[in-house]
Amino acid sequence: MSVRVRCKVCGEIATIQDSVVASGELKKLYCTCNNPECGMGFSLNLEFDRVLSPSALLMPPELRDKFARMNRKQQQELFSKLA
Numbered sequence: 094m095s096v097r098v099r100c101k102v103c104g105e106i107a108t109i110q111d112s113v114v115a116s117g118e119l120k121k122l123y124c125t126c127n128n129p130e131c132g133m134g135f136s137l138n139l140e141f142d143r144v145l146s147p148s149a150l151l152m153p154p155e156l157r158d159k160f161a162r163m164n165r166k167q168q169q170e171l172f173s174k175l176a
């Protein structure tokens with residue numbers, strides 16, 4: 094599934110033209126509506142929220158293999174205990 098940015102006025106899909114780091118993990122996305130009759134330009138804020146499942150790259154290799162054999166629910170339960 095992918096997420097598309099839509100224009101707030103006409104509902105048409107917009108294109109992200111540029112992004113700039115505003116501060117820390119906050120990015121500003123600069124968008125333009127693809128509807129030629131609208132053409133509104135706007136910015137959105139994009140910010141990291143939280144980790145829902147940990148990166149395998151941050152685990153010791155022996156734990157990574159064990160974790161890979163767990164189903165998604167088991168992984169989330171384990172991670173919720175660590176958080």
Ligand SMILES: [Zn+2]
Binds near residue numbers: 104132
């Ligand atoms: Zn529009």
